Amino acid sequence: MALMRSMLLAASQNVWLRDHAVQFPFVRRSVSRFMPGETLTEALTAARNLQQKKIGTVFTHLGENVTDRDEAREVAEHYLEVLDHIHQANLPTEISVKLTQLGLDLSADFCFENLERIIQREKRDSIVWVDMEASNYVDATLDIYRRALNNQPNVGICLQAYLYRTKKDLEGLLPQRPSVRLVKGAYKEPVAIAFPKKADVDENYFALAQMMLRARSTGTCVRAAFGTHDVPLIRRLGDFVSQHGFSKSEFEVQMLYGIQRAEQERLARDGCRSIVLVAYGTYWYPWFVRRLAERPANLWFMLRNIFSS
Numbered sequence: 484m485a486l487m488r489s490m491l492l493a494a495s496q497n498v499w500l501r502d503h504a505v506q507f508p509f510v511r512r513s514v515s516r517f518m519p520g521e522t523l524t525e526a527l528t529a530a531r532n533l534q535q536k537k538i539g540t541v542f543t544h545l546g547e548n549v550t551d552r553d554e555a556r557e558v559a560e561h562y563l564e565v566l567d568h569i570h571q572a573n574l575p576t577e578i579s580v581k582l583t584q585l586g587l588d589l590s591a592d593f594c595f596e597n598l599e600r601i602i603q604r605e606k607r608d609s610i611v612w613v614d615m616e617a618s619n620y621v622d623a624t625l626d627i628y629r630r631a632l633n634n635q636p637n638v639g640i641c642l643q644a645y646l647y648r649t650k651k652d653l654e655g656l657l658p659q660r661p662s663v664r665l666v667k668g669a670y671k672e673p674v675a676i677a678f679p680k681k682a683d684v685d686e687n688y689f690a691l692a693q694m695m696l697r698a699r700s701t702g703t704c705v706r707a708a709f710g711t712h713d714v715p716l717i718r719r720l721g722d723f724v725s726q727h728g729f730s731k732s733e734f735e736v737q738m739l740y741g742i743q744r745a746e747q748e749r750l751a752r753d754g755c756r757s758i759v760l761v762a763y764g765t766y767w768y769p770w771f772v773r774r775l776a777e778r779p780a781n782l783w784f785m786l787r788n789i790f791s792s
């Protein structure tokens with residue numbers, strides 16, 4: 484399983500596969516399990532449908548490692564339009580951005596300016612989430628996040644439980660009253676910096692989640708969101724939340740579109756904050772292959788699509 488995960492994560496970086504695999508109909512059919520479509524209109528329709536089930540949404544326009552300034556500016560412009568659409572439609576939808584899509588590889592200051600424009604357009608009571616990418620971007624991402632949070636409170640950061648450093652990073656952020664989305668981590672990282680065993684990642688996740696919730700109860704962590712589909716872990720966190728006197732609406736779980744739908748709906752029915760991340764756009768290949776790596780059984784699902792019409 485670990486070997487398969489490594490191979491898939493290597494494939495997610497492969498340029499030849501990125502350019503060719505996306506053209507196969509069975510690959511396109513498979514990705515539709517994780518995305519309602521490539522367009523913003525399809526994402527908005529999905530958000531409306533989820534809203535009827537009391538499920539909120541976070542939109543992300545797929546793309547990463549942009550190396551052209553105009554293209555990075557266009558991404559920022561796109562997000563400004565998305566926010567206008569969301570506000571006009573009065574949807575319970577936030578956005579999540581990747582800093583390398585906003586020009587981090589070009590210049591940290593340029594990337595920061597793009598991020599600032601987006602945060603300024605967002606409502607004060609909604610969060611602009613910043614994704615966490617591969618480990619070589621963590622320092623730069625945290626620097627930009629701290630700068631942004633200094634100016635405006637409505638920005639949140641994703642932290643990855645598989646990294647040894649994350650406990651220190653979280654402790655370092657708390658004095659600034661961050662909003663945090665905790666995930667396990669989706670990239671291929673060496674054992675020198677990340678827990679190689681899933682059981683250790685899960686335990687670290689639970690420990691970090693408790694830190695976040697304790698900080699939430701004192702107002703030091705403004706939003707504590709748990710980005711995971713791990714149902715036993717969600718139940719464990721739910722027990723912790725109820726034992727420590729939090730209201731159900733303070734328990735926030737974020738999942739990806741199309742994964743663990745029944746659990747998303749159960750959380751919403753129970754009065755918890757259930758949120759689905761809706762990805763859209765044409766640059767889906769690396770993101771999709773990371774989804775395959777998270778659960779190699781998805782590969783069989785994709786291969787079955789070769790034979791379906």
Ligand SMILES: Cc1cc2nc3c(=O)[nH]c(=O)nc-3n(C[C@H](O)[C@H](O)[C@H](O)COP(=O)(O)OP(=O)(O)OC[C@H]3O[C@@H](n4cnc5c(N)ncnc54)[C@H](O)[C@@H]3O)c2cc1C
Pocket residue numbers: 613614615616641643666667668669670710711712713714737738739742743760773774775777778781
């Ligand atoms: C809202 C959200 C935002 C995220 N943002 C980031 C980010 O910014 N940076 C980052 O590195 N990672 C991000 N991730 C991905 C995350 O790091 C994990 O790779 C991913 O969530 C899988 O881990 P898990 O917590 O679901 O637990 P796992 O232990 O991997 O999975 C638990 C169970 O969930 C189900 N499951 C998990 N993944 C899949 C899948 N792809 N297909 C089908 N079933 C699946 C399976 O039943 C599995 O047994 C994000 C995830 C979410 C939900």
